Amino acid sequence: MSYTRQSAGRFARGPAGGAYAPPAVERLSAERPAPNRIRRRARSPQWAALAFLAPSVVYLVAFYAYPMYRNLDLSLRDYTVYSFVHGGAPFAGLSNYASIIDDPSFNSTLIHTLVFTAVSLVFQFAIGLALAVFFAQNFRLSAFLRALFLVPWLLPLIVSASTWSWMLDTNYGIVNAALHAVGIGPVDWLTSPTWSLPSVIIANIWIGVPFNLVLLYSGLQGIPRDLYEAASLDGAGPWQRFRRVSWPLLRPVSAITLLLGLVYTLKVFDIIWIMTRGGPANSSATFATWSYELGFGNLLPEFGLGAAVGNLLVIMALIAGLVYIRARRRLLVS
Amino acid sequence: MTTHLTRRQSPRSRRRGTVQTAVGVLLTAIMLFPVYWMINESFTPGQDMLKSPPGLLPIDGTLDGYRQVIDQQLPYLGTSLLVSLGAVALTLAFSAPAGYALAKLRPRGGAIITFALLIAQMIPGIIMAMGFYAIYLSLGMLNTVWGLILADSTLAVPFGVLVFTAFMSGIPDEVLQAARVDGAAQWRIFRSIVIPLSRNAVVTVGLFTFLWAWSDFVFASTVDIGGGLQPITLGIYHYIGNNDQQWNAIMATAVVASVPAAVLLVIAQKYVSAGVTAGAVKD
Numbered sequence: 001m002s003y004t005r006q007s008a009g010r011f012a013r014g015p016a017g018g019a020y021a022p023p024a025v026e027r028l029s030a031e032r033p034a035p036n037r038i039r040r041r042a043r044s045p046q047w048a049a050l051a052f053l054a055p056s057v058v059y060l061v062a063f064y065a066y067p068m069y070r071n072l073d074l075s076l077r078d079y080t081v082y083s084f085v086h087g088g089a090p091f092a093g094l095s096n097y098a099s100i101i102d103d104p105s106f107n108s109t110l111i112h113t114l115v116f117t118a119v120s121l122v123f124q125f126a127i128g129l130a131l132a133v134f135f136a137q138n139f140r141l142s143a144f145l146r147a148l149f150l151v152p153w154l155l156p157l158i159v160s161a162s163t164w165s166w167m168l169d170t171n172y173g174i175v176n177a178a179l180h181a182v183g184i185g186p187v188d189w190l191t192s193p194t195w196s197l198p199s200v201i202i203a204n205i206w207i208g209v210p211f212n213l214v215l216l217y218s219g220l221q222g223i224p225r226d227l228y229e230a231a232s233l234d235g236a237g238p239w240q241r242f243r244r245v246s247w248p249l250l251r252p253v254s255a256i257t258l259l260l261g262l263v264y265t266l267k268v269f270d271i272i273w274i275m276t277r278g279g280p281a282n283s284s285a286t287f288a289t290w291s292y293e294l295g296f297g298n299l300l301p302e303f304g305l306g307a308a309v310g311n312l313l314v315i316m317a318l319i320a321g322l323v324y325i326r327a328r329r330r331l332l333v334s
Numbered sequence: 335m336t337t338h339l340t341r342r343q344s345p346r347s348r349r350r351g352t353v354q355t356a357v358g359v360l361l362t363a364i365m366l367f368p369v370y371w372m373i374n375e376s377f378t379p380g381q382d383m384l385k386s387p388p389g390l391l392p393i394d395g396t397l398d399g400y401r402q403v404i405d406q407q408l409p410y411l412g413t414s415l416l417v418s419l420g421a422v423a424l425t426l427a428f429s430a431p432a433g434y435a436l437a438k439l440r441p442r443g444g445a446i447i448t449f450a451l452l453i454a455q456m457i458p459g460i461i462m463a464m465g466f467y468a469i470y471l472s473l474g475m476l477n478t479v480w481g482l483i484l485a486d487s488t489l490a491v492p493f494g495v496l497v498f499t500a501f502m503s504g505i506p507d508e509v510l511q512a513a514r515v516d517g518a519a520q521w522r523i524f525r526s527i528v529i530p531l532s533r534n535a536v537v538t539v540g541l542f543t544f545l546w547a548w549s550d551f552v553f554a555s556t557v558d559i560g561g562g563l564q565p566i567t568l569g570i571y572h573y574i575g576n577n578d579q580q581w582n583a584i585m586a587t588a589v590v591a592s593v594p595a596a597v598l599l600v601i602a603q604k605y606v607s608a609g610v611t612a613g614a615v616k617d
Contacts, residue, residue, distance in 0.1 A: 048520035049441030056432035056495060057447065063488050064454045067465025074468060085471065131361070139354035145362045147603045151369055154595035154606070156549035158567045159588040162574055163372040166581050174371060177387040206368065267458040270551045274574065292460050295467075296556055303464070310461040321456035325449070 068314075074307035084303055096308040105282050105290070113286040113316075116201055116272075117265045123205045125258055128212025133242060135213070136220045146217070153210035161274035164203040165190060168275075190276050193283035200272045200284050207271065208264075212257055219253030220246060252331040259324035266317050287313040372592075376400070376585035383581050399586030407587050410569035413479065414548055414591075417565055420483035421547035422540050425490045429539060430532070433498020434524050438510060448499070451492040462488060463556040470557050477561035485553040490543035501535035502528060538605045541598055548594050566591045 075096050083089035100106060135146045152160060167174050168189035176186045189199045223246060231241045269288040272278060278285030278293060285293070287309055295306030375383065376399045377392035436444050466485045467476070475481040505528060513523045529536070551567040558564055570591065573584045598606065 046439075046441065049435045049439035049444075052431040052435035052439060052520070052524070053441050053444075053447065056428045056491065059428050059491060060447075060450060060454065063484065063491075064457070064462075067462050067469060068457065070465040070468045071461050074464065084468075087472075134354075134358070134361075137354055139351045139358065141355050142358060145358045147599060148362050149365055150599060150603075150606060151366060151595070154545060154599060155369070155592050156551070156567060156595070158549070158551050158570050159372070159592050160368070162570060162584055162588055163368050165574070166375065166585065167368060167371055172384050172386065172388065172581075174388055180387065206365075209365070263456050267460075269458070269460050274551070274571070288458060288460050291464070292552075292556075295464050296559075303468070307461075307464055310458065310464055313458050314461055317456045317458055318453065321453060324456075325452050328452075 071307045071310060074303050075311050077304055079302075079304045084301070089304075092304065096304045097312075100305055100308050100312070105285065108282060109285050109287060109290050112197060112284060113266070113288075116197065116204070116268070116286055117262065119201050120204045120208060120265050120268075121258060121261050124208035124212050124261060125254070127205070127209050128257075129216050129254075131209070131213045132216035132220055133246065135217055146213070149213055150210045152207050157207070157270035158274055160207055161203060161271045164199075164206075165275050168199050191280060193281055196276045196280060196284035200275050203271055203275060204265070204268060208261065211264075212261065215253060215257045215260075216250065219250050219257075222253075223249045252327070255327045256324070256331060259320060259327055262320045263317055263324060266313065266320065287316070369592075372585050372588050376582055376589045378582050380580060380582060396582070399580075399582035400590075402580070402583040403586050403590055407566065407569045407590070410564055410566040411590065413563040414565040414567070416563075417479060417483050417486060418544045418547040418594075420479075421486040421490065422543045424483065424487040425494045425543040426536065426540060428487075428491050429494030430498050430529065430536070431524065432495045433502050433535070434528050436495065436499040437502035438505070438507070438528075439520075448496070451495050454492040459489070459552040463552050466553065467556050475557075477558055479558075479561070479563050482553060482558045482561070482565070483547075485557055486547040486550050487543070489546040489550065490539065493542065494539040497539050498532065498535050501532055505531050534605065534608070537602065538608055541602055541605055545594060545598060548591075
């Protein structure tokens with residue numbers, strides 16, 4: 001990292017520095033009889049940079065900014081199916097947002113979103129950290145087993161979600177069969193309002209553990225080994241070494257992992273939709289599934305309302321995202 | 335450092351190592367049980383699927399599920415392959431030059447673009463999907479493969495630019511300077527020096543783009559749900575939606591749909607770990 005910074009500084013001060021000079025200086029140098037060749041060389045990187053950057057800037061505007069704008073526009077108009085296709089939906093101000101907040105399911109959906117996110121994060125992180133510490137001991141086969149742990153994260157979400165659906169099936173699922181074997185009666189995992197949210201949380205934790213493991217493991221690798229040796233010499237046991245060395249030194253990476261996890265978990269849609277469709281009776285609905293359901297789940301789509309819910313989700317994700325970017329910058333500076 | 339430690343291993347710590355390996359294998363087995371279960375169920379004959387308790391091993395295994403995959407799901411798999419490769423091509427074409435510019439050409443406003451890329455990664459897919467739906471509807475691009483490729487590429491372009499920027503920053507300036515002295519134009523430097531040196535980044539970005547496009551469900555189920563060519567994720571989704579859910583066929587399809595992930599893990603594990611961390615902590 002430090003190398004990058006140094007070379008960047010050198011580059012800016014190097015022969016191409018003219019491109020960064022403030023306009024006044026540029027004018028001055030133009031008045032002097034500077035050889036044309038040097039001037040062109042000094043300017044060319046800025047043109048080249050633009051040329052190399054232009055496609056992706058256009059791309060970002062066309063395929064991120066514009067869909068976002070369309071989404072915002074959707075949320076501020078009163079759409080029907082007809083006006084969605086043919087245009088001319090009247091401007092409705094914030095009325096879509098008002099009806100979303102007045103909706104009886106708003107509160108429960110907000111709570112589900114927060115519970116889903118918080119519980120998923122806590123368990124993913126705790127399990128991921130425990131596994132990272134465990135694998136950091138570098139025993140035989142540890143690298144191989146650690147690689148296998150990535151599998152849940154790499155599988156298509158629809159594959160994981162449908163496998164969990166079948167495992168949690170009330171009558172034929174392996175989970176209830178195992179519970180039966182230890183004397184616990186069948187649980188309606190996906191079909192009862194009590195258990196639907198825990199079910200999708202369990203599946204989501206399973207999917208998120210590998211991500212936490214990889215990031216925290218690489219964070220642990222960055223802690224100098226002599227610190228552990230010094231702690232051992234001072235008589236620190238394994239728990240002390242974790243508590244006094246790993247935990248404090250891992251804090252920046254932990255913050256990054258949790259914040260990134262927060263952003264990703266707020267976005268989760270596929271798993272919930274495939275396993276429960278947010279049901280039964282909205283018992284596992286989050287903002288993501290609610291937005292999809294309003295926009296695409298019914299025969300009569302409510303694009304305006306769906307977009308409004310989606311934008312609330314964007315705001316939540318962006319707040320988390322901005323905190324993440326700040327924490328990331330602090331980590332890179334240190 | 336590790337070799338130094340293992341060389342000094344006492345018999346006691348070696349025994350401890352064996353215990354750790356055993357615990358590690360056990361933990362991995364628990365973690366991967368759902369994957370095993372998917373494979374097991376994909377071989378289970380239809381009538382045994384509803385047995386209680388379910389069989390833990392596919393002893394009277396059948397290939398019926400896989401026969402159904404071949405009969406019914408091949409077009410979906412073909413579409414997924416086409417869409418994923420298309421998304422990879424688009425993503426590489428857009429993100430590699432941008433990464434080079436941000437890493438080496440110090441453009442004005444580079445910091446703003448990096449910031450925009452980070453923000454772009456935060457936007458929930460469902461919001462993008464709704465925007466794309468509205469746009470494609472007015473452009474007549476709904477339910478087309480091209481529309482899906484374009485939408486899927488948005489999953490990876492910001493990630494791609496960030497990975498390329500991080501990687502290309504590590505290329506020594508002296509190498510590029512030397513080429514410039516030799517009179518090479520920027521495009522040639524990029525094509526003949528930067529890209530070959532960035533092979534690892536190309537592989538990482540390509541693999542992740544492929545995997546994300548292959549796994550995409552949100553875009554497929556919104557902008558391509560009525561399409562003539564649909565990806566495998568929708569193939570599975572239609573299966574689940576059927577009233578007579580044939581779970582061994584669903585699980586067989588799921589196994590087949592997981593093949594790219596498995597291949598990726600076997601042939602490119604180091605790129606996978608690199609990719610996970612690159613998006614998160616590297617500059």
